[in-house]
Amino acid sequence: MKSASKFEKVAARCWNLLNEGKPFTPIFVLGTMLLFHIVDLGSFDQLSGLFISLLPVVPILIIYFIFDFPLFLRNYLWIPFIVYLIVWNDVNLSLLLFATGLYFFFTVFFWGTLYYHLRIGTSWLNFTRFWKLVLKNSDSTSGNAQEQLPKFLLVLSIWEMLYKSNVSGEQTDLLSILMFYGFILIFAWILHRNLFDWKPAMYTAYTKDFTKSPTKPISDKVVVIVIDGMRKERFYQANTPFLDELKENGTEYTNMETVYPARTVVCFTSMFTGTYPFEHGITSNMVWKLGIKVESIFDSLRKVGKKGRLLGIAHLVDSMGDDVETVTAVMHNDEADPNIMKRAKKIMKEQDPDLFIVQLIATDQTGHSRGVLYDEYIQKIEEADRLVEDFVGWLEKEGKMENTTLFICADHGQADGIGGHGHLDEGERYVPFFMHGPNIEKGKKIEQKHSLVSMAPTLSYLLGAPFSSHSRGKVLVEAIKEGRDHQV
Structure with missing residues (x-):
C-alpha cells in the first residue's frame, strides 16, 4: 500500500x-x-x-x-x-x-x-x-x-x-x-x-501525581487497533465474532468517553499524549501549526530505548510527525482496510516496534459518505472484525503475541450526517474500548466512566516507560492484573 x-x-x-x-x-x-x-x-x-x-x-x-x-x-x-x-x-x-x-x-x-x-x-x-x-x-x-x-x-x-x-x-x-x-x-x-454544558469533564491533575511511574515493563509489546468512527451501538449490532471473543475474554470499558471536539486528529492526539486539546494544541482536523506542544507516548518510549509506530492517514502527520507511517486515503473504500493491514504486517515484520498503533479508516469513511444508519456501515464493522482476526492470527504465527497486550477501540463514534462527529451528538461520545492479553483481567466489565486520555499513561504503564510530560489520564489499572499495587 x-x-x-x-x-x-x-x-x-x-x-x-x-x-x-x-x-x-x-x-x-x-x-x-x-x-x-x-x-x-x-x-x-x-x-x-x-x-x-x-x-x-x-x-x-x-x-x-x-x-x-x-x-x-x-x-x-x-x-x-x-x-x-x-x-x-x-x-x-x-x-x-x-x-x-x-x-x-x-x-x-x-x-x-x-x-x-x-x-x-x-x-x-x-x-x-x-x-x-x-x-x-x-x-x-x-x-x-x-x-x-x-x-x-x-x-x-x-x-x-x-x-x-x-x-x-x-x-x-x-x-x-x-x-x-x-x-x-x-x-x-x-x-x-x-447552555454549552455537555463537554466531557477533564482530569485536572497529572498522571504522575496519583500513579507511581512504572519501573519495569509488564508487556513486551502493545498493539492498538483503532477502528476510526465506529459507533458503539452499531458495533454491538454487528456480527463480529472475533472482536466479541476478545471483548468477553478481556476487560471492556463500557463507558469510555472521547474528547471534545471529537475530530480524528484531536482524538488521536489526546489518546497518545494523555491530555486535552487546550494543552497539546490540536483543536480540530485543521492544524494551523504543525506538531504538538507536549510529549507523546512515542517520546516516552524513546526515553527507555523503545520504539512506537502509528500507521494512519496523512492528517495524523500534522500532529505527530515522523512517528506516523502514512497510508494513502485515495483508494476505493473496499480496498482501504485490507491494504492497511497488509502494510501493518510489513511494518511489524521489518521494524518490530514495541508499540504499534493501526488506524482502520473504512468504517469512518462509510459513515461520512453513506451514513451510519445503513447496512453499508455495519458491513464495514464486520469487515474490520475479519481483518483484525487475520492480523492477530498472523502475529501469533510470527511469535509476536506471547506477552502482548491488545487494545481495540474507536477514536470517536458517529452521528447521522456528513461529518458525523465533533460536537458529541448522539452516538459520538462513548466509544467501544476493550483490552486483551496475558496480563489483562478476563471477563471483566468496568462501568465507571473513563476518558480516552487514559490510553497514553496506560501504554506507558504496560511498557515500562515514563508518563508523557502532560499526561492527565488515569492508568486503567482495573484491567491489569495486580495493577492496583502501583497506585500512589
Whole structure:
C-alpha cells in the first residue's frame, strides 16, 4: 500500500479549509460575493469598493470563528438574522438564493458525489442520499447546513448592504452595525456560558501525581487497533465474532468517553499524549501549526530505548510527525482496510516496534459518505472484525503475541450526517474500548466512566516507560492484573 505523498498531505490540509466549519464560512462568503458580482467588477473602483465594504464585515466573521454553535445552539443563530431583518430590512433575495444553491451544490454534489467518487469510489448517485446527511449533520464541518445557512445568509446580507451603500455613495451608519455586532457577541457569550454544558469533564491533575511511574515493563509489546468512527451501538449490532471473543475474554470499558471536539486528529492526539486539546494544541482536523506542544507516548518510549509506530492517514502527520507511517486515503473504500493491514504486517515484520498503533479508516469513511444508519456501515464493522482476526492470527504465527497486550477501540463514534462527529451528538461520545492479553483481567466489565486520555499513561504503564510530560489520564489499572499495587 502506498504512503501518502507530499501532494496528498498538502491537499489534505487545503481540503480541511473547506471541510472544517470555521474556516469554511469566510471562504464561502468571499467566494459567493465574488461570483455573484463578477459581472459588475469590471473596473478597479468597483472591485475596490467590494473589498472596502468587506472590512466592516470582518468582526462578525471573527465572532463566528471564535464561537461554535453546536447541536441545539445552532437554532439560536437565526435570531441575529431576524434582528437584522427587523432593523435594516435590506435583503438581496437573488444573492441569498444564489448562495443557498451554491452551498447545496458544493456539499451535496461536489463533496458528497464527485469528491467521494474520486477519492473512495462511491456511486455517482450518492447525492440521492447525501442531501439527507447534510440536513441532519450537527457537527463542526461545512456540511452542517443548519449552522452554516443562518451564518452566511446574515454575513452576506450585511456585506451586500454595505457594498450597495458604497457604490451609491450613501453614508452607512457604521455605529449601528457595530452595536449589532456587540449584541451578537454578548448573545453568543451568554449562550455558551449558560447552555454549552455537555463537554466531557477533564482530569485536572497529572498522571504522575496519583500513579507511581512504572519501573519495569509488564508487556513486551502493545498493539492498538483503532477502528476510526465506529459507533458503539452499531458495533454491538454487528456480527463480529472475533472482536466479541476478545471483548468477553478481556476487560471492556463500557463507558469510555472521547474528547471534545471529537475530530480524528484531536482524538488521536489526546489518546497518545494523555491530555486535552487546550494543552497539546490540536483543536480540530485543521492544524494551523504543525506538531504538538507536549510529549507523546512515542517520546516516552524513546526515553527507555523503545520504539512506537502509528500507521494512519496523512492528517495524523500534522500532529505527530515522523512517528506516523502514512497510508494513502485515495483508494476505493473496499480496498482501504485490507491494504492497511497488509502494510501493518510489513511494518511489524521489518521494524518490530514495541508499540504499534493501526488506524482502520473504512468504517469512518462509510459513515461520512453513506451514513451510519445503513447496512453499508455495519458491513464495514464486520469487515474490520475479519481483518483484525487475520492480523492477530498472523502475529501469533510470527511469535509476536506471547506477552502482548491488545487494545481495540474507536477514536470517536458517529452521528447521522456528513461529518458525523465533533460536537458529541448522539452516538459520538462513548466509544467501544476493550483490552486483551496475558496480563489483562478476563471477563471483566468496568462501568465507571473513563476518558480516552487514559490510553497514553496506560501504554506507558504496560511498557515500562515514563508518563508523557502532560499526561492527565488515569492508568486503567482495573484491567491489569495486580495493577492496583502501583497506585500512589
